[in-house]
Amino acid sequence: MTSPFPQLDANGRLRHLITLDGLDPGLMRELLERAKDYLCPPGRLPPRGDDLRGWTVANLFAEPSTRTRASFELAALRLGADAVNLDVMLSSRAKGESIIDTIYTLEAMQVDVFVIRDAQPGIIEFVARHVGDHVSVISGGEAHLSHPTQGLLDALTIQQHKGGFSDLTVTFVGDIRHSRVARSAHRALTALGVAELRLVAPEEMMPEPHEFQGARRHSSFDDGIAGADVVMMLRIQRERIAEAMPTDIDRYHELYGLTAARLARAKPQAIVMHPGPMNRGVEITSEVADGPQSVIRRQVANGVAIRMAVLAHVAEARRRRAP
Amino acid sequence: MTSPFPQLDANGRLRHLITLDGLDPGLMRELLERAKDYLCPPGRLPPRGDDLRGWTVANLFAEPSTRTRASFELAALRLGADAVNLDVMLSSRAKGESIIDTIYTLEAMQVDVFVIRDAQPGIIEFVARHVGDHVSVISGGEAHLSHPTQGLLDALTIQQHKGGFSDLTVTFVGDIRHSRVARSAHRALTALGVAELRLVAPEEMMPEPHEFQGARRHSSFDDGIAGADVVMMLRIQRERIAEAMPTDIDRYHELYGLTAARLARAKPQAIVMHPGPMNRGVEITSEVADGPQSVIRRQVANGVAIRMAVLAHVAEARRRRAP
Amino acid sequence: MTSPFPQLDANGRLRHLITLDGLDPGLMRELLERAKDYLCPPGRLPPRGDDLRGWTVANLFAEPSTRTRASFELAALRLGADAVNLDVMLSSRAKGESIIDTIYTLEAMQVDVFVIRDAQPGIIEFVARHVGDHVSVISGGEAHLSHPTQGLLDALTIQQHKGGFSDLTVTFVGDIRHSRVARSAHRALTALGVAELRLVAPEEMMPEPHEFQGARRHSSFDDGIAGADVVMMLRIQRERIAEAMPTDIDRYHELYGLTAARLARAKPQAIVMHPGPMNRGVEITSEVADGPQSVIRRQVANGVAIRMAVLAHVAEARRRRAP
Numbered sequence: 001m002t003s004p005f006p007q008l009d010a011n012g013r014l015r016h017l018i019t020l021d022g023l024d025p026g027l028m029r030e031l032l033e034r035a036k037d038y039l040c041p042p043g044r045l046p047p048r049g050d051d052l053r054g055w056t057v058a059n060l061f062a063e064p065s066t067r068t069r070a071s072f073e074l075a076a077l078r079l080g081a082d083a084v085n086l087d088v089m090l091s092s093r094a095k096g097e098s099i100i101d102t103i104y105t106l107e108a109m110q111v112d113v114f115v116i117r118d119a120q121p122g123i124i125e126f127v128a129r130h131v132g133d134h135v136s137v138i139s140g141g142e143a144h145l146s147h148p149t150q151g152l153l154d155a156l157t158i159q160q161h162k163g164g165f166s167d168l169t170v171t172f173v174g175d176i177r178h179s180r181v182a183r184s185a186h187r188a189l190t191a192l193g194v195a196e197l198r199l200v201a202p203e204e205m206m207p208e209p210h211e212f213q214g215a216r217r218h219s220s221f222d223d224g225i226a227g228a229d230v231v232m233m234l235r236i237q238r239e240r241i242a243e244a245m246p247t248d249i250d251r252y253h254e255l256y257g258l259t260a261a262r263l264a265r266a267k268p269q270a271i272v273m274h275p276g277p278m279n280r281g282v283e284i285t286s287e288v289a290d291g292p293q294s295v296i297r298r299q300v301a302n303g304v305a306i307r308m309a310v311l312a313h314v315a316e317a318r319r320r321r322a323p
Numbered sequence: 324m325t326s327p328f329p330q331l332d333a334n335g336r337l338r339h340l341i342t343l344d345g346l347d348p349g350l351m352r353e354l355l356e357r358a359k360d361y362l363c364p365p366g367r368l369p370p371r372g373d374d375l376r377g378w379t380v381a382n383l384f385a386e387p388s389t390r391t392r393a394s395f396e397l398a399a400l401r402l403g404a405d406a407v408n409l410d411v412m413l414s415s416r417a418k419g420e421s422i423i424d425t426i427y428t429l430e431a432m433q434v435d436v437f438v439i440r441d442a443q444p445g446i447i448e449f450v451a452r453h454v455g456d457h458v459s460v461i462s463g464g465e466a467h468l469s470h471p472t473q474g475l476l477d478a479l480t481i482q483q484h485k486g487g488f489s490d491l492t493v494t495f496v497g498d499i500r501h502s503r504v505a506r507s508a509h510r511a512l513t514a515l516g517v518a519e520l521r522l523v524a525p526e527e528m529m530p531e532p533h534e535f536q537g538a539r540r541h542s543s544f545d546d547g548i549a550g551a552d553v554v555m556m557l558r559i560q561r562e563r564i565a566e567a568m569p570t571d572i573d574r575y576h577e578l579y580g581l582t583a584a585r586l587a588r589a590k591p592q593a594i595v596m597h598p599g600p601m602n603r604g605v606e607i608t609s610e611v612a613d614g615p616q617s618v619i620r621r622q623v624a625n626g627v628a629i630r631m632a633v634l635a636h637v638a639e640a641r642r643r644r645a646p
Numbered sequence: 647m648t649s650p651f652p653q654l655d656a657n658g659r660l661r662h663l664i665t666l667d668g669l670d671p672g673l674m675r676e677l678l679e680r681a682k683d684y685l686c687p688p689g690r691l692p693p694r695g696d697d698l699r700g701w702t703v704a705n706l707f708a709e710p711s712t713r714t715r716a717s718f719e720l721a722a723l724r725l726g727a728d729a730v731n732l733d734v735m736l737s738s739r740a741k742g743e744s745i746i747d748t749i750y751t752l753e754a755m756q757v758d759v760f761v762i763r764d765a766q767p768g769i770i771e772f773v774a775r776h777v778g779d780h781v782s783v784i785s786g787g788e789a790h791l792s793h794p795t796q797g798l799l800d801a802l803t804i805q806q807h808k809g810g811f812s813d814l815t816v817t818f819v820g821d822i823r824h825s826r827v828a829r830s831a832h833r834a835l836t837a838l839g840v841a842e843l844r845l846v847a848p849e850e851m852m853p854e855p856h857e858f859q860g861a862r863r864h865s866s867f868d869d870g871i872a873g874a875d876v877v878m879m880l881r882i883q884r885e886r887i888a889e890a891m892p893t894d895i896d897r898y899h900e901l902y903g904l905t906a907a908r909l910a911r912a913k914p915q916a917i918v919m920h921p922g923p924m925n926r927g928v929e930i931t932s933e934v935a936d937g938p939q940s941v942i943r944r945q946v947a948n949g950v951a952i953r954m955a956v957l958a959h960v961a962e963a964r965r966r967r968a969p
Binding site for chain 3: 042043045046048067070071073074077078276277278280297298300301303304
């Protein structure tokens with residue numbers, strides 16, 4: 001399902017980033033390249049920029065303390081922007097009109113970029129349809145549907161460690177049905193030409209049949225991980241285990257937890273990913289999470305870099321539209 | 324009732340801004356002029372300044388996510404200040420002394436400007452009486468009494484659209500009794516020489532007889548709006564409707580809601596204002612709120628500019644006192 | 647009990663600041679000296695620096711509005727850092743691993759300094775043991791055990807008013823048993839060579855016998871204050887009074903409240919300190935708190951300066967380690 005909403009401007013540059021659906025792979029690769037400019041070894045001060053000097057970025061997250069909010073805030077500050085945080089869940093407001101009034105109000109204060117996380121499908125696009133031409137809307141996570149900067153940072157992490165995408169087998173494991181992370185990673189990796197995608201989950205955590213087209217489905221983790229280059233574990237919500245497993249958490253761990261023994265069935269150089277926060281001992285053991293094949297912290301570092309790349313891209317695109 | 328508390332310094336410049344009561348119209352006009360320096364067309368980066376470089380502005384709002392807090396925070400950042408937000412309702416503290424201890428503590432950290440919103444009358448002036456000579460206190464809204472920057476931004480918005488004040492008829496509609504917005508707008512517009520002020524409200528939402536001197540009172544909206552140049556709708560609190568209207572919200576809308584039909588009774592070029600957030604469908608229809616006569620978003624943009632003007636004014640006044 | 651955890655780097659400079667236990671008095675004196683560079687008279691703009699330009703300081707405080715959080719935030723901003731606030735109580739998280747994952751995540755976002763307040767003993771050191779070589783961890787208050795920047799600011803305040811430490815008698819009064827402020831002040835003042843330390847408290851608020859070695863214990867305030875140079879009052883928690891005093895708050899005030907009459911028993915030039923927030927009328931009268939011998943606001947101003955000094959010190963130490 002390609003989004004009917006135009007994220008691109010007339011020059012084919014991103015004005016918004018709401019979904020990876022239908023996004024040109026060349027544009028994705030360009031964002032990955034740009035993000036590399038913002039990476040540096042730990043212990044060095046991170047690269048900064050002036051691309052958003054004078055800009056205002058408003059972070060609208062219902063929960064103020066999420067790691068994603070901090071990641072976007074640091075990305076904005078490191079590019080020279082002013083950043084304001086507002087703890088608002090737009091969709092929790094009583095009426096459709098009041099969502100848009102909140103946005104119009106902030107837009108009138110000359111907010112240039114809205115970063116929005118919302119639990120209700122469609123709200124972020126709804127906002128993007130209503131803001132002025134110069135304003136950009138970037139998703140910080142939309143319901144179970146989409147988390148585009150996460151998809152890009154996952155792609156960047158794979159590219160860094162595997163050099164490319166075309167020969168790879170990537171296995172997603174866990175609550176794929178409810179995961180915006182998996183959906184966006186699927187979009188990115190499919191567009192970038194990953195050879196094979198596999199889904200491993202208990203029945204109740206599998207997505208609908210029409211979703212994740214082209215991916216192979218496995219109920220057995222041992223089958224799904226065999227020969228994989230990338231194992232992407234997903235966060236499990238404990239209340240969902242009760243639904244999915246008539247038994248309990250130990251049983252979930254036994255069937256779908258990533259252990260060293262199970263990881264040995266993947267390719268020898270396979271990497272292990274997790275979007276965080278992890279439930280150690282449930283979907284992943286500490287031995288694996290902290291082991292030599294884990295690239296979990298690298299994902300976080302890439303997250304700030306990708307967000308800087310996206311912000312710098314939309315700023316450049318706006319300057320091109322209205323010099 | 325003119326405030327006995329001196330907001331001005333020995334040079335006749337604002338040291339604090341707590342109320343518009345008794346404020347010299349010349350000073351108001353000067354603030355409106357200064358605010359225009361901070362306005363620019365949408366899509367341009369907003370004007371910035373260095374007037375508060377090295378200053379610290381502390382925003383003390385009980386609710387962290389209000390639009391007014393964001394407006395003040397952006398005003399401070401765009402003038403080069405450091406801004407810290409503290410979620411404190413001073414008056415909710417147990418004792419009078421602890422209010423002042425909170426302020427003394429922040430003052431000792433070299434906070435230069437306090438922006439305070441508080442639900443208890445008198446708290447903001449109480450703070451201003453106790454801070455050091457170099458510290459400024461600016462009201463972000465005081466109980467039902469006063470919201471001076473809102474009054475100024477409303478005046479600026481009228482001036483922009485009508486060129487001046489002296490020939491105008493301005494109608495306030497709604498819960499005037501409980502509205503700090505209406506009280507401050509009344510002060511500003513009276514001082515600036517508006518020809519005629521009208522109040523439209525159900526009996527229970529009318530202010531006390533001694534208040535809003537010089538204004539005409541109408542229980543009929545159709546009478547009160549006839550020939551008006553400016554229609555200023557106020558936010559209605561739903562729990563107040565129950566008190567005021569034995570019937571219900573639909574009945575309130577029928578009697579006191581601004582519709583296109585009713586607006587047609589005002590002057591053809593009349594403008595429509597609302598301080599936000601709006602209850603669309605209650606005190607105002609979307610057709611009017613988003614229509615060509617609405618200047619509601621302009622009010623918000625003017626809000627940041629007015630707050631920048633007030634901050635820059637008090638900074639200049641302080642430098643003049645102690646060069 | 648000297649902490650076994652090495653806060654110092656190979657050059658003998660602070661990498662972390664978690665406790666004053668075992669800290670070299672020369673290093674303490676150096677921090678006090680450096681803090682003086684960041685002090686200025688009220689009404690002047692505070693000294694700023696570039697020592698943390700490009701750095702990121704993350705404040706992890708469970709309660710977002712504490713004065714200590716604001717003090718650290720201003721210290722970081724005035725040294726040119728980016729500061730992000732996260733409302734997290736690390737120890738409230740379910741598992742040990744998830745604490746460290748929170749930290750790893752922020753570290754991967756290139757946070758350079760963590761300022762942490764936590765109610766659980768050992769958490770802050772636990773974090774310091776796990777962060778990368780270039781990252782510093784600074785305590786913002788640990789359980790009832792330690793509050794090192796408070797201990798240093800108290801020492802600085804005494805040094806400013808008394809010129810030194812070696813001839814002084816310092817009396818701590820109140821709930822010493824539960825006070826991290828008293829413990830850190832005891833460490834600092836003992837290391838800096840105070841002649842005599844006295845503890846005044848009801849039995850239930852006295853620390854364990856092995857703690858506060860070298861201090862004299864008094865159940866009578868009149869005895870404990872006689873001839874003192876410094877009277878350091880501690881904040882009392884009202885729920886603790888019920889335990890300690892079979893009677894009530896008035897009785898507590900009568901026995902352990904600092905009044906002008908009682909203060910007259912100290913040396914004529916004695917200074918009165920309190921870490922705030924004060925319970926006026928309980929542990930201290932307003933007459934004393936606001937009187938000429940009170941240096942309570944000076945403590946707060948010194949707090950920002952000490953925190954700037956600590957941040958600038960750890961930044962300098964890191965540059966020396968990895969130029």
